[in-house]
Amino acid sequence: QSVLTQPPSVSGAPGQRVTIACTGSSSSIGAGYDVHWYQQLPGTAPKLLIYGNNNRPSGVPDRFSGSKSGTSASLAITGLQAEDEATYYCQSYDSSLRGFVMFGGGTKLTVL
């Protein structure tokens, strides 16, 4: 069981907007620790998508955005494309577990 909770799956049609939630606790996201997001295409290594809650690395389209509020964070994808079909993971720190790197359970995005 992951310390960070994500919905197992979300879906959307091409062109639509979807959001993926990442729920933590008062010892992780709620304590102010940053949230980072990764995209993992089938059979490949994870790729950094968002760091520091809402920053995009060079090369990541601005269709991807992140936000954080209270004990939760969200990844939003606008203008959904077929190539966005992947599993998305959030990651943060948890002070109660001294878990330097804690991942969510992952959310599989299906583009209908």
Place this chain on the structure above:
Amino acid sequence: EVHLVESGGGLIQPGGSLRLSCAASGFSVTRNYISWVRQAPGKSLQWVSLLYSGGSTYYPDSVKGRFTISRDNSNNTVYLQMNSLRADDTAVYYCARVLTIPGNSYSYYMDVWGKGTTVTVSS
């Protein structure tokens, strides 16, 4: 260009040992933090070790005392020594460069990942 290449995976019996390698290019492992992250079949990502540039190491309880992360400065390579392996250690093991956000406590994130190496623990 920055690259990480893992090697050393394979089939190992329960209780056995294995050493994984992570060869870095395009940056120095002595001036960066490096982590190993694993992914069991069909499961999420799980952090298994962190090596600071200063040499400090950290592990989750699930592998503490069994896994050791280290580096060879001359070869720009990081290793993961895995002892007393169990079936639940079966996974793809990735190494990743870890960056931090200045001023933000424990804001570790992984900007470069290798393609991974597969470890299967089975009799």
